[in-house]
Amino acid sequence: MNEKCLFCQIVNREESAFIVAENAKALAILDAFPVSDGHTLIITKEHFPNIATVDAKSWEYLLPLIQEVINKLKNTKLPMLPQGFNIVSNMNEIAYQSIPHVHLHIIPKYEKNHGFIWTSQPQLKYSLSAVAQKLK
Numbered sequence: 001m002n003e004k005c006l007f008c009q010i011v012n013r014e015e016s017a018f019i020v021a022e023n024a025k026a027l028a029i030l031d032a033f034p035v036s037d038g039h040t041l042i043i044t045k046e047h048f049p050n051i052a053t054v055d056a057k058s059w060e061y062l063l064p065l066i067q068e069v070i071n072k073l074k075n076t077k078l079p080m081l082p083q084g085f086n087i088v089s090n091m092n093e094i095a096y097q098s099i100p101h102v103h104l105h106i107i108p109k110y111e112k113n114h115g116f117i118w119t120s121q122p123q124l125k126y127s128l129s130a131v132a133q134k135l136k
């Protein structure tokens, strides 16, 4: 636990949040600044700064909770049946991580031009084959 961390405080019920699902190692809460109805965050109960630092045991609990929340959002049809979902985890401030406690966004997609919009500005220095060669 990190005492100054908002998500650790939510896990310990020291700060309030709308909790929509929970298991032994993870918690699902509504995002306080939703980009679509039902925008939910999956957070670990243990403090990990970002997705790259999560231990194997916590991963076992994160993935089922993602599926559970997706199924709840499909069944609830809030405000209608989502046509899809974006599952996003931002890592580090440069990539828009605002709270340094790992969280995965589940963002229901109801209409193509609403909610989460994928934009990118590619500036590539390597070909795909060069990248693949370096990553092997």
Ligand SMILES: [Zn+2]
Pocket (backbone or CB within 6 Å): 001, 002, 005, 006, 007, 008, 009, 046, 047, 048, 100, 101
């Ligand atoms: Zn924390």
